Amino acid sequence: MIKLHKLNGVEIVINAEFIECIETIPETKIVLTNGNQYIVKETVEEVIQEIVKYKAQIELEKENLKKPNL
Numbered sequence: 319m320i321k322l323h324k325l326n327g328v329e330i331v332i333n334a335e336f337i338e339c340i341e342t343i344p345e346t347k348i349v350l351t352n353g354n355q356y357i358v359k360e361t362v363e364e365v366i367q368e369i370v371k372y373k374a375q376i377e378l379e380k381e382n383l384k385k386p387n388l
Contacts, residue, residue: 320368322348322358330356334369 319331325345336350340362348356348365358365 320365320372322356322360322365322368325357325359327359330358332356334372337369340365 320334321329321331323329332348332350336352338349338351341347341349342362345357346360346362346365348358350356360368
């Protein structure tokens with residue numbers, strides 16, 4: 319899940335796994351696989367950075383689960 323902001327400043331949380339595409343129109347529009355669309359303040363690059371951080375956190379959690387408890 320990634321936190322973003324609508325144009326009016328309201329924070330929203332989007333499941334990054336369901337993002338189909340991101341485009342600049344000139345605002346940033348996020349389209350989900352279910353057809354829902356969101357216009358956000360963040361740039362395309364900032365949204366991508368949030369997705370990368372989210373996916374890195376998932377990988378870190380996976381690695382932590384593999385470690386034996388001592």
